[in-house]
Amino acid sequence: MKLQLNNQMNEEIISSYQKDVERINKMINEKSGPGNDYLGWADWPINYDKEELERIKKDAKYVRDNFDILVVCGIGGSYLGARAALEALNGLKSDDKLEVIFMGQTFSPNYVAQVMNYLKDKKFAINVISKSGTTTETSISFRLLKELLEKQVGKEKARKAIYATTDKEKGALKTLCNQEGYSTYVLPSDIGGRYSVLTAVGLFPLAAAGVDIQAMLDGAKEAREAYNSTDLKTNLCYRYAVTRDYMLRHGKPVEMYVTYEPQMSQISEWLKQLFGESEGKEKKGLFPASATFSTDLHSLGQFIQDGTPLLFETIINVINPKQDIKIPHDDEDLDGLNYLEGKDLAFVNQKAFEGTLKAHVEDGKVPCNVIYLDKLDEKTLGHLFYFFMRACAMSAYLLDINPFNQPGVEIYKKNMFRLLGKKGY
Numbered sequence: 001m002k003l004q005l006n007n008q009m010n011e012e013i014i015s016s017y018q019k020d021v022e023r024i025n026k027m028i029n030e031k032s033g034p035g036n037d038y039l040g041w042a043d044w045p046i047n048y049d050k051e052e053l054e055r056i057k058k059d060a061k062y063v064r065d066n067f068d069i070l071v072v073c074g075i076g077g078s079y080l081g082a083r084a085a086l087e088a089l090n091g092l093k094s095d096d097k098l099e100v101i102f103m104g105q106t107f108s109p110n111y112v113a114q115v116m117n118y119l120k121d122k123k124f125a126i127n128v129i130s131k132s133g134t135t136t137e138t139s140i141s142f143r144l145l146k147e148l149l150e151k152q153v154g155k156e157k158a159r160k161a162i163y164a165t166t167d168k169e170k171g172a173l174k175t176l177c178n179q180e181g182y183s184t185y186v187l188p189s190d191i192g193g194r195y196s197v198l199t200a201v202g203l204f205p206l207a208a209a210g211v212d213i214q215a216m217l218d219g220a221k222e223a224r225e226a227y228n229s230t231d232l233k234t235n236l237c238y239r240y241a242v243t244r245d246y247m248l249r250h251g252k253p254v255e256m257y258v259t260y261e262p263q264m265s266q267i268s269e270w271l272k273q274l275f276g277e278s279e280g281k282e283k284k285g286l287f288p289a290s291a292t293f294s295t296d297l298h299s300l301g302q303f304i305q306d307g308t309p310l311l312f313e314t315i316i317n318v319i320n321p322k323q324d325i326k327i328p329h330d331d332e333d334l335d336g337l338n339y340l341e342g343k344d345l346a347f348v349n350q351k352a353f354e355g356t357l358k359a360h361v362e363d364g365k366v367p368c369n370v371i372y373l374d375k376l377d378e379k380t381l382g383h384l385f386y387f388f389m390r391a392c393a394m395s396a397y398l399l400d401i402n403p404f405n406q407p408g409v410e411i412y413k414k415n416m417f418r419l420l421g422k423k424g425y
């Protein structure tokens with residue numbers, strides 16, 4: 001991984017953060033800052049439950065060998081990481097033998113009804129994921145899925161096709177798991193949803209989809225070692241974190257995550273949740289936005305180039321795609337594309353990246369950070385997830401914000417429950 005910071009940053013600015021970075025890195029390592037009981041993710045790549053990992057691999061293989069579909073039922077941190085990794089690694093038109101479908105992330109009657117209809121007469125297993133066990137979107141979907149499965153195969157067989165990821169001891173889902181005897185994995189109490197992608201929350205569905213989860217953990221372990229240093233010359237994670245802070249304090253309140261791969265758009269969604277929910281408090285924080293280029297150059301591109309100058313970009317550029325395709329020759333050449341004959345699309349995509357970067361930086365004066373990845377495999381992705389989680393903790397602490405709570409999201413729920421007539425609201 002290579003990181004090129006935007007042209008407003010220089011070594012003097014970066015080193016002015018040295019003392020803060022040292023103080024905060026100590027807080028992360030010693031678990032002494034606000035939200036300190038939610039720092040389990042920081043050492044997770046070495047502390048993860050090895051026995052559970054083996055069970056996850058075994059159960060995932062069983063699901064792969066015995067079902068056509070795995071329905072993953074969760075929302076927010078209990079959903080986005082798995083979806084992001086799955087799409088980034090397997091692509092948007094995967095022909096893997098196990099189809100993974102997400103449900104539980106919406107109240108949309110259209111979506112839920114369509115998925116339920118699709119599942120009729122299909123052989124499916126369920127992975128319900130909820131730390132609290134009481135999240136309304138997830139609970140409604142799980143109730144529907146469980147009923148459908150029980151109707152299809154009977155209560156006994158259904159029990160064996162339901163896999164749950166939840167808190168070790170408490171919560172409504174945990175109680176149900178104990179009662180029904182579902183295979184259960186743990187979302188550790190010291191890891192919050194949006195920092196949980198490398199726990200069973202992400203790993204079980206990913207393993208079921210044939211992803212090498214051990215390699216993901218290995219990548220995260222490598223990142224943990226690399227980003228635990230306070231050397232601001234070499235620690236890319238903290239160089240990125242202080243750049244974010246500097247941008248916010250210098251008139252750029254929006255960070256736009258950019259990829260050139262539609263299959264990475266869910267990585268951007270994961271990033272938006274991670275940074276938005278961790279930092280957006282006390283009227284502070286960068287607003288995380290996202291775009292997929294070149295698609296969005298034909299929509300948002302105009303604003304980015306010429307509109308209100310409120311944003312900076314963080315581009316994730318994967319140099320070598322997993323697959324490539326050559327542009328063919330055409331005798332008539334009416335579309336005038338023969339000048340590209342024999343060229344790979346990866347070549348065209350990279351030139352689009354280079355041309356856009358130059359336009360945005362030089363003409364648009366948009367500060368652009370670029371993360372270069374040689375390729376996007378399991379190890380790189382595990383590394384990347386850890387890189388961003390650690391950068392997020394550092395960024396939030398630089399703003400004196402607790403990165404691990406989300407007090408603001410409770411308010412809409414209270415209103416909604418009152419309107420729905422829930423007891424006690």
Ligand code: PA5
Nearest residue numbers: 076077078130131132135193194
């Ligand atoms: O990051 C978070 O903490 C949230 O996005 C939660 O993951 C989300 O609200 C789902 O919560 P739960 O796992 O309790 O169903």
